[in-house]
Amino acid sequence: MTIVEKPQEQEQKMDDLLIIGAGPTGLFAAFCAGMREMRVRVVERLPEPGGQLAVLYPEKYIYDAPGYAKILARELASQLYQQSHTFGTPVYCFEEQAKTLSWDGDAFALGTDKGTHYARAVLVTAGIGSFVPNKVAVRGAEEGKPGIYYFVKSLDVFVGKRVLVVGGGDSAADWALAIHDIAKSVTVVHRTDRFRAHEASVRRMMETVDVRTFHELKAVHGEARVEGATIFDNRTGTENTIPVDAVVFALGFKADLGDLRQWRMEMDEPNRHIKVDPTMATSRAGVFAAGDITEVAYLQQQELPEDQRQYDGTHLSIPSPKYVERKERWGLIVTGYAQAAVAVNFAKRHITPTASLSPGHSSAMR
Ligand SMILES: Cc1cc2nc3c(=O)[nH]c(=O)nc-3n(C[C@H](O)[C@H](O)[C@H](O)COP(=O)(O)OP(=O)(O)OC[C@H]3O[C@@H](n4cnc5c(N)ncnc54)[C@H](O)[C@@H]3O)c2cc1C
Structure with a gap:
């Protein structure tokens, strides 16, 4: 514009x-x-x-x-x-x-x-x-760092990227589905197995995107740009580091x-x-x-x-x-x-x- x-x-x-x-x-x-x-x-x-x-x-x-x-x-x-x-x-x-x-x-x-x-x-x-986006205290996920998104203005930035979406509401499901069409890969982490999103969107997301329920984000890696993220299973504590280029926080706004x-x-x-x-x-x-x-x-x-x-x-x-x-x-x-x-x-x-x-x-x- x-x-x-x-x-x-x-x-x-x-x-x-x-x-x-x-x-x-x-x-x-x-x-x-x-x-x-x-x-x-x-x-x-x-x-x-x-x-x-x-x-x-x-x-x-x-x-x-x-x-x-x-x-x-x-x-x-x-x-x-x-x-x-x-x-x-x-x-x-x-x-x-x-x-x-x-x-x-x-x-x-x-x-x-x-x-x-x-x-x-x-x-x-x-x-x-x-509007102020809800945030979680995660190492390496400071607002303003390239690859960290609390507001998504355009999907273009995700073309060909590996994207991690954090959240379980409507905006998490909507972003995951929209980004899926243009990104290399999309992973969603959500801390429970209950979603606060439209049923049809959740169903489509489960079918098309890598959704990890009972998972939370522990840290984002990379200095000048995002290179990976450590997520963990909040039932077992098992950690897993995955390569990602961008992290979208869809945790709602105040x-x-x-x-x-x-x-x-x-x-x-x-x-x-x-x-x-x-x-x-x-x-x-x-x-x-x-x-x-x-x-x-x-x-x-x-x-x-x-x-x-x-x-x-x-x-x-x-x-x-x-x-x-x-x-x-x-x-x-x-x-x-x-x-x-x-x-x-x-x-x-x-x-x-x-x-x-x-x-x-x-x-x-x-
Ligand atoms: C997910 C979602 C989907 C929706 N879909 C539809 C739909 O399909 N159809 C429909 O009719 N409606 C829809 N809505 C509702 C619609 O978006 C709102 O009714 C509409 O945005 C209201 O417009 P507004 O200009 O009154 O307020 P807002 O859009 O909230 O704009 C208010 C502006 O004021 C600014 N502002 C606030 N305080 C200050 C300040 N102190 N100083 C300077 N600036 C300030 C804000 O930054 C903001 O830009 C949807 C809403 C959501 C959340």
Whole structure:
């Protein structure tokens, strides 16, 4: 994916909208904001766009992305990033973590680990938060060493290689099967004989890949590059050193909202989701949220069962309370798109109260 350089002239000026997170929701929000001629900055902790698509399942096909019968997650991320530059010139600040948010009387000030950005409105699309891979303390398996993978960005690095996959969940099975098609060999080690992965994937993995259950990784060998690994049977203690060129740790990720919890927005009970109304406004004026990070709360008119309805010829009687509160979390890309569109257009109206809510038709713009 080609990352667009930050335009210099836009560095110092005040933005209209600051978007926190370049997952699919944030990327589509940047496109929507471009349609409304808003000056946009996107702050993303990772080095590339795509959020969960780029980090957790880049090589999996998505079948419910509108307009595509099927599309690889990393390809969808790339298309969304490209699309976000259609009408505007969003500035992407990669490898930058949003930390604090304050209102200075005139604008929001977003404090990051690299500096401060100012904007009239803020849209939080931080998904499930920042991802940190789960790790095991294994000699020779330090993050950053060539051949050691805690994040897999592309399968190409495994072409013709001998690969060891560590783990027993969905991502271990998915990576083992995907890598098997292009690698010289794939070995999977898992500490039990119970897998937390889709049954069909486990069955296929057992049939096609060298799976060692009740085995754990003890050490990775090689200095400048990976040359081998010592694994052991955790029932007998028997050790075995096998030649490998790469080790993929598929032990899951911890996701953490971190400092965002302190931004004085109302959250749900476990402090995991930001409460929003149907306009995607948070409890803090000028701050909107969309995508996986949200819990949408709304009032729904109570419906009475047929036999309890009383109709006096003109009016239908409704019980008290007339409305019940509903809360929804979606966790889908397509809902994130819709929420992004709603959030951006309400943010536009927040900044310019006379602005229309509807962005109009994109087909009329060029
Ligand atoms: C294995 C798997 C398969 C899936 N398959 C599908 C599917 O087929 N169809 C579907 O609709 N959905 C699927 N989903 C769900 C889908 O991926 C999510 O709904 C979607 O990614 C949510 O997008 P988002 O932009 O809201 O959040 P995310 O994708 O989580 O992106 C949030 C971004 O915000 C960044 N961020 C967080 N905190 C900060 C901070 N403080 N500063 C800067 N940046 C920050 C993160 O680094 C991340 O890049 C799947 C999920 C998984 C895990």
